[in-house]
Amino acid sequence: MMLNTLLPILLFAALGLAVIGAGKRFLMWRRGRPAKVDWLGGLLAMPRRYLVDLHHVVERDKYMSKTHVATAGGFVLAAGLAILVHGFGLHSRILGYALLGACVLMFVGALFVAKRRLDPPARLSKGPWMRLPKSLLMFAVSFFIATLPVAGILPEGFGGWMLAVLLAVGVAWGVSELFFGMTWGGPMKHAFAGALHLAWHRRSERFGGGRSTGLKALNLDDRTAPLGVEKPRDFTWNQLLGFDACVQCGKCEAVCPAFAAGQPLNPKKLIQDMVVGLAGGTDAKFAGSPYPGQAIGEHSGAPHLPIVNLNGKALVDAETLWSCTTCRACVEECPMMIEHVDAIVDMRRHLTLEKGATPNKGAEVLDNLIATDNPGGFAPGGRLNWAADLNLPLMSEKKSVDVLFWVGDGAFDMRNQRTLRAFVKVLKAANVDFAVLGLEERDSGDVARRLGDEATFQTLAKRNIASMSQYQFNKIVSCDPHSFHVLKNEYGELGGHYQVLHHSTYMDELISADKLNLGQHKGGSVTYHDPCYLGRYNGEYEAPRAVLKAIGIEVREMERSGFRSRCCGGGGGAPITDIPGKQRIPDMRMVDIQETGAELVAVGCPQCTAMLEGVVEPRPQIKDIAELVADVLLEAPAPAKKPVPTKPEALEVH
Template identity: 35%
Template sequence: MPTREIYWNISGYHWMYLLFLVCLAVFVRGFYGRYKLWRIGKPEKRTDQLGRRLANLIYFGFGHRRILGEVMPGAMHLLLFWGFVVFAIGTFFVALDADLGFSFMEGRLYLILTLLLDICGLLAVLAIVVFIWRRYYLKPARLDNKPEDLISLLLLLFILVTGFILEGIRIANTGDPWALWSPGGMMIASVLGGVDRETLNVIHRSLWWFHLVLALGFIAYLPYSKLIHILVSPLNQFFASLKPKGALDLLDMEDEEAETYGLEKLEDLTWKQLFDTDACTRCGRCQDNCPAYYTGKPLSPKNFIQDLKKHLEEKGRLLAGTKQRIGNSSSREDTAIVDTKLAGNVFSEESLWSCTTCRSCQEQCPSFVEHLDKLIGLRRNLVLMESSFPPEIQTLFKNLENNGNPWGAGWASRADWAEGHQVRTLAEDNDVEYLYWVGCAGAFDERNKKVVEAVVKLLQKAKVSFGILGTEEKCCGDSVRRIGNEYLYQMMAAENIAIMNNYGVKKIIAHCPHCFNTLKNEYSQLGGNYEVIHHTELLATLLKTGQIKLQKPVIVQSTYHDSCYLGRYNHIFSAPRAVLQSVPGLTLSEMPRNMKKSFCCGAGGGRMWMEENGGRINDIRADEAVATGVSLIVSNCPYCLTMLEDSLKNKEKADEIKVMDIAELVQKCI
C-alpha cells in the first residue's frame, strides 16, 4: 500500500495556535456565563444511578432513539450529527499527522479513514441542505425561524464544503493516485483540473485560513447560540429524571421556615429546570403534540420554555451578577425584573390552566426537557399562596373537603353500587389478596358504575380474592394534586394510606388510570407502599391462565384509545391489546395517533372539573375514532369514557358508535 504524499504548505502556525486560544477563551467565557445562570436555581441531585444515566445518553443521545420518532428530520439529524462528529475527529487526526509529525496516517488506515471522512461529510452536507429546504421552503408552522438558525446551518455547511474544496485542491495539485478513496475531494478536483499549480497554492493557502477561522469561530459561537444544544442536549438526556413518570415531587407542607410553596420566582426553580431552557432547540415537537395548543388554547409547551429562557436571560444575569443593567433600564426597572412573579407575568395564568398534564410534550421532546414539574409548580403557587384558580375549582375543593369526592355526594352512599353484588368490605373481611380500589367515578357516576360492576363480576368469575373499602375510601387526590392543591392532596392521601395500612393492604386493583398512577407512584412518598395493578393487566393475566374464558363472540369493528395516565405515564400498552386480541370476533383498527402518541381526551390535570374554552379536545379524539369507520371505541379510563361519550352525543353519533370499557367488553363475552 502506498504512503500518503502530504500537501501542506502553510506557514505561521503560531497565529493558528493564538487564534485557537482566543476562540477557546471566548467559548469558555460564554459557557461560564450560561453556567452562572443555571446556578441561580436551587440544588438538585441528578448524578445518581450513573449506569442508567449513561445508558440514556448512549441510547437517546448517540443513538437518536427519540429524535428518530419523526423519520425524515430524525434521520437527517442523525446524518448531520454523526457526519460532523466523524468529520471533525478525522480532521483532527489528519492535522496531528500533517502538522505535528505523527506518522500513523499511512497505508490502509489512511485510505479507510479518507473514505469514511468523505462519506460522512457528504451525508452531513446532504442533511444540512435538507434542513435548509425544510425550514425555509416547506416552512412547517412549528418552526419559528430566527437569524441564528440560518447562521448555524450555514456555518456548518461552509465548514464542510470548504473542507472538501481543500481536499479537492490537494488532489488536483498532487495528482493523488488514490483519489478514488476521496470521492468528495475527487469531484472538486475534476473541476480544478485545468488550474495551474501556483494558483492552486494561493487558493489553498487563503481557503485554509478561511476554513480554520470558520472552524474556530464555530467553537467560539457555540455557547452564544442555538448550537449550545450540541453540548447541553446530551447532558440533559444524562440528567433526565429517573423517578417514576407519574410521580410529582412532594412538598413539605410542615416546613415552618418555608416562605412560599410552589414556584413563585425564578430562583424557586432548580438548576436542572433552568438547564432545560438551553437544551430546548425550539423544534416544536412538543407543540405539535400538545392537545391544548392543538385546540387553540393559549398554551404552547415550546413557548413556555422559551419564555422562561427569556426571563432567565433578563433577570438571571442581574441575579448572577453578569451584568448590572439591562440595556438603558434604570435600577428601579432592574429591581422590578428581579421581583417579577412568574405566574401572571412571564406566563399567563390562562395558559397554565390549559394544560391537561397528558405528558405528550415531554415524551416527544428529543432533548428531554421537563415541562410538567415547572407548570404544576406554578399552579401550586397560585393555589396555595395566591388562592388564584378558575372559579369552578372552588366547588371541587369544597366537595372533596366535605365529602371526599368531586361530586359532593354523601360519603355514606359511596358503596351503594355494591348492593346485590355480594362484595365484602375490608371492615367485614380483610383476609383477601387484593383491595379493589373503586374510585370516585366508579362509586358515584352512573355510567361508570357499570364498569365497576363488570370488573366485580369478572373477578368473581375468576375466583380472585378481593374486597373494597366501601365508605372508608376517599378520592385518591390525583386531580387536586395536579391542579396544585398539594395540601388537600396530602391530607386525603394520608387518610387513605392510614386506613389501608391498618387493614394490611399489600395489593391493589384499580380500573381508573389516574387512581392507578397515584396509588402506584405517589402514595409511597407518604408511606403507602403497595403493589398496584390496572384491571387491564389483571384481565390479560386471567385470560392467559384460563381463569377467564371467552366464549361468546362479539362481531364488531373496534378501535382502542390509549389513556395518557396508563400509556405515556406507565407504559401499559400491550396488556389491553392482548385482552382485545382474545375477544372472539373482534376486529381492532388503530387510530393514527396511538400508544405513546395517543391524543388526550382532555380531562386530565384537573381539566375534568374546569370549563373548556376554544376547541374541545375530546371532539378531536372522537373525530379520530370516527374516521376509522368503527362502531365501538374501547377505553380503559372513566374520564376517557365520559369524554368520548359526551363528544359522540354532541355529534349525534352515540347510536352509531358505542364506547365501552375493556372490562365491559370482556364481561359481554362470558
C-alpha cells in the same frame, strides 16, 4: 503561510470564547434551587444516554435521526480533528484524510438539514434556525478545502491569499456558530446544554429503558421551601438546564392536544419562555408558533420576577398553565427528554397554594376534596351506594384478601357505576378473593395534585395509606388509570408501596389463567382509545388489546394510538379549569375514532368515558373494557351441589 497562523488563532479564540460562554451559562442555570445530582456518574453515563436513549426517541423520525447522526457525528469528528490538525499543526496525512472524511460526512448531513429547511413544517422554529444549515455547510466546506493541502491532494499555498482569506472567513463563520455560538445562546446551544441536561437529568431513571412519571412531592414540612415555582429561579437548577436544552423541533407542539384545540398553550413556546425567564428579556425573538390567540413580543421576564402576573402580563399567562391536560404527549415526544409537565405543575402549585388562583371550578373542587374527600362534594357516606345490592365484601370485615378493589370517585358518577358493576360481575365470575375499602376509601388525590394543591393531595394520600395499612392484600386493582397511577407511582414517596394493576391488566391475567368463561363479542367493529395515564404514564398498551382479542374483537387502530394516543381532554383537571379554545379536545379525538369506521370505542378510564360520551351524537358508542367483558361472560357450568332448601319454620302473614 497565512492560514497556518490564522486558523489556530480562529480556532482557539472561538474555543476560548466558548469556554467563557459555558461558564456564564452554567452560572445562569445555577441560579435555580439546589438539586441532588450525581455529578460524575451523570457525566460518565451521558454519552450512552445521548447515543442510545436519546437516539431511540429521535429514531421515530428516520429522516431526522440519520441526518442528525451524519451531521453531529461528522461535526464532532471534524471539530476534534481540526483542533489537532489546524490548531496544533499536526499535519499528518492520515489525520488530514480523516478530517476530510469527517467534513464530507458532516456536509452530507448538513445538506439534508438544509433540504428540510427548504419548506419547513409549522412546528419548526425559523429565525436563527434557518441560518444553521448554512453555517454547518460553511464549516464543513471551509475545513474540507483548508485540509486538502494537509492530505497532500493540493499543493501548499494553493489558491494564494485570495483563497486563504475566503477560507478564513468561512472558518470564522463556522466556528462562531458551532463553537462559541454553542454556549452564547445560538441554535447550537442544544448540543452543549442538551449533553449536560442528559447528564444531570432530574429523572435519571428514564434512561436505560426505565420509566419515571410520578410527580415529585413538595416537602411541606420545610417552611422555608417555596410552595411551587413563582419565579424562574424557584425551579431547581437542573430544570433550568433542561429548558435550555430545547432544540425547538416542535415535536411537542405537533402532539399537544391543547395547542390543537386552540387553547393558549404551546409546549415549545412554554419551554422557550422559561429560557427567556432564566436569561432575562422578552419573547420577541421567538421564531416559532405562538400560543394560539396570543401575540408574540408582549411577554417578558427575568430570573427574579414572577412568571405569572394575575393582574397583567408577565412571562406566561395563567391560562397557558391551566390549559395543559398533563397527557404527557410532549414529554413522550421530546428528543431532549425535557419534563414539560413537571414544570407546569410546579408553576400551578404556586398559583394554587400561594395565590389561591385555581380558575373556574378549581377552588370549588378543592374545597370539596378537603371537606368531603370527593371532588363533587357528595356526602361521603354515599360512597358505596352504587353497590347497595351487590353485597360487596369490605376490607374492614375481611381484613386479608388477595385483591383490594380500588373503586375511585367514579363511585359517585352514574355512568361510571355501570363500569364498576360490570367489573364486580367479572371479579365474582372469576371467584376472585377481593374486597373494597368502602367508606374508608378517599379520593386518590390525583385531581388535587394536578391542580397544584399538593397539600390536599398529601393529606388524602396519607389518610388512604393509613386506611390501607390496617389490612393485608396482595395487590390493588382499579378501573381508574388516574388512581392506578397515583397509587402505583406517587404514594411511594409518602410511604405507601403497593403492587397496583389496572383492571385491564388484571382481566388479562384472569383470562390467561383461564379463570373466565367468555363468549365472543357480538356487534360491530371496535377501536380502542389508550388512556394517557395507563399508556404513556405506565406503559400498558398490550393488556387492554389482549383482553379485547380474547373476546373476539379485532381492534381497528386509530392513527394516533399506543404511545402516540391523543388525550381525551379529561386529565390534569382540564375539564375543571376549562380554558376556552377554538374546539374541544374530545371532539378532535372523536374525529380520530370516526376515521377508523368503528361502531364502538373501548375505553379503560372514567375520565375518557365521560369526555367522549360528552361528544354529541351521532357518534360511536363508548364502552369500558370491563363492560365488554361482562357482556360476554358465560354462565359457569352449574355447580354440582344444590343448596338444600331450608324448611320454612312458620309462614308469616301480614
